[in-house]
Amino acid sequence: MLQPITIHDKQFSLYIPERRIQHSVEVVAARISHDYRCKQPLFLAVLNGSFMFASDLMKEMSIPCEISFIKLSSYADMKSTGKVKEIMGLNQEIEGRHVVIVEDIVDTGNTIAGLLPQLREKGVASVEVATMLIKPECLEHNLSIKYPAISVPGEFVVGYGLDYNGLGRNLRDIYKVM
Numbered sequence: 001m002l003q004p005i006t007i008h009d010k011q012f013s014l015y016i017p018e019r020r021i022q023h024s025v026e027v028v029a030a031r032i033s034h035d036y037r038c039k040q041p042l043f044l045a046v047l048n049g050s051f052m053f054a055s056d057l058m059k060e061m062s063i064p065c066e067i068s069f070i071k072l073s074s075y076a077d078m079k080s081t082g083k084v085k086e087i088m089g090l091n092q093e094i095e096g097r098h099v100v101i102v103e104d105i106v107d108t109g110n111t112i113a114g115l116l117p118q119l120r121e122k123g124v125a126s127v128e129v130a131t132m133l134i135k136p137e138c139l140e141h142n143l144s145i146k147y148p149a150i151s152v153p154g155e156f157v158v159g160y161g162l163d164y165n166g167l168g169r170n171l172r173d174i175y176k177v178m
């Protein structure tokens with residue numbers, strides 16, 4: 001077995017290797033490229049965690065598309081505070097646009113459940129969600145996540161943009177807590 005890695009006070013084992021991540025990104029990008037072929041989608045990537053997925057997803061898109069980055073934060077340490085935050089940094093006109101929210105992970109769904117009504121209020125033509133990871137057993141909202149790349153169980157994960165108290169975002173693979 002591969003050696004675990006240590007981040008702060010916790011050990012993590014390899015969970016999803018880079019090549020599986022890249023393959024899943026290609027599959028999601030192909031689906032979105034097909035579904036939005038006449039729509040010039042606007043990706044709204046939720047910082048910080050989505051930066052790596054957003055970058056790889058954009059590189060695999062085969063149709064004209066735009067991207068903008070927004071900031072929200074609801075997590076401290078390893079537990080959800082459950083609070084919904086307002087959108088910061090949205091300097092793009094989104095009325096009438098076909099928006100695809102880009103996330104690194106949908107866990108409880110609090111972030112997406114808080115974001116969707118705010119975007120609809122701004123008059124988007126449509127809004128869907130693309131996420132690298134989804135934890136179906138942790139979802140606390142009735143959400144339809146159209147473009148999930150990989151489903152994972154409830155354990156805490158790091159890597160590929162996801163952090164544990166600031167560290168681990170640079171890892172090319174995804175690791176789970178031991």
Ligand SMILES: O=P(O)(O)OC[C@H]1O[C@H](OP(=O)(O)OP(=O)(O)O)[C@H](O)[C@@H]1O
Binds near residue numbers: 046049111
């Ligand atoms: O479905 P939920 O339970 O709402 O969890 C998902 C959210 O948690 C993480 O963000 P976080 O607030 O940790 O900020 P970060 O992206 O800057 O790490 C992740 O990037 C999602 O936005």
Ligand SMILES: Nc1nc2[nH]cnc2c(=O)[nH]1
Binds near residue numbers: 164
């Ligand atoms: N790093 C990290 N952030 C999260 N945000 C919501 N769930 C998770 C998780 O499993 N890992």
